[in-house]
Amino acid sequence: MSVDLRTRIGAASLPNPIMTAAGCAGIGRELGRFFDVAKLGAFVTPSITPEARAGRPAPRLAETPSGVLNSTGLQGPGIDAFLARDLPWLDEQQARTIVSIAGNSVEEYAEVAGRLATAPGVTAVEINTACPNVEDRGLMFAAHPTAAAEVVRAVRAHTRRGVPVLAKLSADVTDVVGVAMACADAGADALSMINTLHGMAVDTSTFRPRLAGITGGLSGPAIRPVAVRCVYQVHAALPEVPIIGIGGVRTGLDALELVLAGASAVAVGTANIHDPSACVRILRELDAALRERGISHLADAVGLAHKPAGTLMRRIDPNVGVAEPTEQETLQ
Amino acid sequence: MTDSSPVQVPGTVLTMRRIGTYQTMTLVAPGVAERFRPGQFVAVAVGGEQSSMLLRRCFSVREVKPDYGGTVEIVFAVRGKGTEWLAALRPRDIVDVAGPLGRPFPLPRDPVNCVLLGVAHGSAALFPLAAVLGQRDCRLHFVLGGATSDDVLGARGARRTGDSVAVATEDGSLGSAGSVGDLLPGVIEDAQADVVYACGPLDTLRAVTRTCTGYGIPAQVAVEEPMACGTGVCMACVLPVIGDDGGTHMVRTCVEGPVFRGERVRWDDVGTIPFDALGAPRALRLGERS
Ligand SMILES: Cc1cc2nc3c(=O)[nH]c(=O)nc-3n(C[C@H](O)[C@H](O)[C@H](O)COP(=O)(O)OP(=O)(O)OC[C@H]3O[C@@H](n4cnc5c(N)ncnc54)[C@H](O)[C@@H]3O)c2cc1C
Ligand SMILES: Cc1cc2nc3c(=O)[nH]c(=O)nc-3n(C[C@H](O)[C@H](O)[C@H](O)COP(=O)(O)O)c2cc1C
Ligand code: FES
Numbered sequence: 001m002s003v004d005l006r007t008r009i010g011a012a013s014l015p016n017p018i019m020t021a022a023g024c025a026g027i028g029r030e031l032g033r034f035f036d037v038a039k040l041g042a043f044v045t046p047s048i049t050p051e052a053r054a055g056r057p058a059p060r061l062a063e064t065p066s067g068v069l070n071s072t073g074l075q076g077p078g079i080d081a082f083l084a085r086d087l088p089w090l091d092e093q094q095a096r097t098i099v100s101i102a103g104n105s106v107e108e109y110a111e112v113a114g115r116l117a118t119a120p121g122v123t124a125v126e127i128n129t130a131c132p133n134v135e136d137r138g139l140m141f142a143a144h145p146t147a148a149a150e151v152v153r154a155v156r157a158h159t160r161r162g163v164p165v166l167a168k169l170s171a172d173v174t175d176v177v178g179v180a181m182a183c184a185d186a187g188a189d190a191l192s193m194i195n196t197l198h199g200m201a202v203d204t205s206t207f208r209p210r211l212a213g214i215t216g217g218l219s220g221p222a223i224r225p226v227a228v229r230c231v232y233q234v235h236a237a238l239p240e241v242p243i244i245g246i247g248g249v250r251t252g253l254d255a256l257e258l259v260l261a262g263a264s265a266v267a268v269g270t271a272n273i274h275d276p277s278a279c280v281r282i283l284r285e286l287d288a289a290l291r292e293r294g295i296s297h298l299a300d301a302v303g304l305a306h307k308p309a310g311t312l313m314r315r316i317d318p319n320v321g322v323a324e325p326t327e328q329e330t331l332q
Numbered sequence: 333m334t335d336s337s338p339v340q341v342p343g344t345v346l347t348m349r350r351i352g353t354y355q356t357m358t359l360v361a362p363g364v365a366e367r368f369r370p371g372q373f374v375a376v377a378v379g380g381e382q383s384s385m386l387l388r389r390c391f392s393v394r395e396v397k398p399d400y401g402g403t404v405e406i407v408f409a410v411r412g413k414g415t416e417w418l419a420a421l422r423p424r425d426i427v428d429v430a431g432p433l434g435r436p437f438p439l440p441r442d443p444v445n446c447v448l449l450g451v452a453h454g455s456a457a458l459f460p461l462a463a464v465l466g467q468r469d470c471r472l473h474f475v476l477g478g479a480t481s482d483d484v485l486g487a488r489g490a491r492r493t494g495d496s497v498a499v500a501t502e503d504g505s506l507g508s509a510g511s512v513g514d515l516l517p518g519v520i521e522d523a524q525a526d527v528v529y530a531c532g533p534l535d536t537l538r539a540v541t542r543t544c545t546g547y548g549i550p551a552q553v554a555v556e557e558p559m560a561c562g563t564g565v566c567m568a569c570v571l572p573v574i575g576d577d578g579g580t581h582m583v584r585t586c587v588e589g590p591v592f593r594g595e596r597v598r599w600d601d602v603g604t605i606p607f608d609a610l611g612a613p614r615a616l617r618l619g620e621r622s
Binding site for chain 1: 569613
């Protein structure tokens with residue numbers, strides 16, 4: 001049996017659901033030394049800002065149990081250099097590119113989106129809403145439904161029809177469903193979740209914070225349950241809006257977990273730091289996991305965890321693969 | 333994908349040996365050895381497949397051999413959890429290795445007088461370099477150092493292959509008491525050195541650069557900044573470096589380094605974002621209102 005892994009994110013159709021997560025995969029060339037980036041469902045860029053940014057001082061990354069704290073500070077060359085040098089390279093590889101964008105004000109997001117509107121090779125635009133809104137007390141856009149909606153509306157207005165706009169949400173909020181609904185209402189075609197969780201680590205030998213930036217974003221398998229919860233809650237509230245599940249995916253089964261919770265695609269972040277071939281391995285493992293479960297279309301698996309207990313046709317015996325339905329299940 | 337691309341392979345431990353305070357590990361890592369050029373490094377995953385340690389550990393390569401389909405030897409000191417795990421490996425155990433990574437040492441076209449300076453485990457990177465320079469009929473003058481005699485790596489090998497060897501230890505237990513930096517001017521003069529290659533802690537590399545600048549000769553230094561992926565995807569390993577355009581850039585040492593021309597590195601600004609670096613926060617730029 002071959003598995004149909006195709007998925008749709010708004011108007012964009014992707015050959016498979018595995019993507020890189022923003023900022024965890026370089027600009028493509030780095031991973032391109034280990035595998036063909038066109039094999040990915042999509043390549044997601046680091047968040048692109050209007051101007052070059054030098055980022056935060058080092059040390060920028062700290063290892064925590066099954067996690068990583070980072071305060072890289074969105075270092076990047078800015079939109080001009082990205083358009084001149086990086087996007088054409090991705091296009092040449094025939095990668096489907098989702099451009100993540102960031103800014104410190106609604107105008108900055110709109111500016112980057114506007115510059116992308118005429119560029120060839122943009123499959124979708126992802127809004128990193130975790131940036132501080134310098135015009136509003138420095139609170140991140142993702143913290144408030146209204147601020148998030150405002151930035152989504154501005155980006156949507158500057159983006160071609162047919163190019164999906166994705167809002168990437170933070171789980172560091174009281175009500176992620178409320179933010180998700182506001183973004184969808186403002187024109188987001190899909191939701192990416194989650195971004196890193198705000199955290200901190202202190203070195204017990206030097207008595208100092210382990211990051212030069214003091215606090216940072218926590219990622220990796222340590223945050224996966226939070227991601228699964230957010231995807232599940234938002235899919236329950238907005239079942240028609242595609243979700244890109246992000247957070248701690250390291251294996252094909254981790255990816256499947258997010259799909260079952262409601263994700264139509266899955267982005268891999270920290271796992272790329274650990275294993276440069278992670279994405280192609282996870283894709284292979286996901287394919288095998290679906291096959292073992294007798295699921296021939298990825299789309300059929302999306303949101304299965306929302307089905308009431310006992311309504312599923314198949315059970316998995318880890319040693320045998322798909323088990324025959326029991327008499328009771330057949331009767332139901 | 334060209335042949336200079338790194339590979340990621342399951343490496344099989346062939347031998348584990350203790351030398352002084354160091355652990356020497358030889359891995360059968362097909363593909364890495366053939367591609368390797370002196371100055372490059374490998375990034376290994378630690379803790380096994382389900383490891384809770386997500387960052388790779390980077391190590392200089394001390395030797396590559398074509399035996400067993402290609403072997404790679406690394407030398408490391410046990411520092412934290414990752415190196416502790418590595419030190420407990422036994423022959424036939426498997427570790428995930430990515431390499432070779434980073435920019436190698438540039439090599440002189442003509443036979444010239446070279447000083448090879450290394451402190452502690454940093455000396456490891458000098459030996460494959462010495463082998464290549466030796467083939468090009470360069471004269472090799474080693475300067476090796478460490479805190480104690482146990483920390484000095486490769487003195488015996490250096491005596492075998494080098495035209496001269498000078499050793500300094502902080503406690504004076506081997507060679508002269510003091511730092512390699514104190515010995516360097518004398519060695520440069522005696523050897524009439526044309527170039528210095530150096531690996532070691534930041535302070536050493538800064539001192540080496542200053543000395544070389546004084547003599548008007550190039551310093552090619554391999555830096556050892558905290559790395560996380562080693563492959564260029566995470567932006568952990570940045571250093572302020574002056575580019576060809578004369579401006580300062582925060583560059584990734586794992587892909588644009590680890591080898592740099594010493595005078596290009598802004599040693600006094602390491603660990604900061606210099607105000608004049610490309611993309612530095614506006615508030616830091618003098619005379620500019622944000
Ligand atoms: C290019 C390069 C070559 C190196 N070559 C050698 C070598 O030949 N022999 C050797 O003993 N050591 C070498 N190091 C240092 C070595 O990588 C660290 O000592 C080692 O990773 C520490 O791991 P740990 O798990 O014991 O420590 P932990 O503190 O648990 O490490 C946590 C993280 O920080 C990084 N890290 C910690 N200390 C250092 C350090 N001093 N430099 C760079 N990264 C660090 C680790 O790689 C890891 O990602 C090299 C480092 C680099 C960047
Ligand atoms: C080093 C690093 C850099 C990141 N940079 C960005 C970024 O530029 N934009 C963004 O939206 N998210 C960024 N993220 C967050 C990831 O895209 C992802 O949402 C998060 O790491 C959770 O996924 P993971 O557990 O698979 O890493 C970054 C994460 C890391 C670890
Ligand atoms: S260590 Fe990740 S970019 Fe250099």
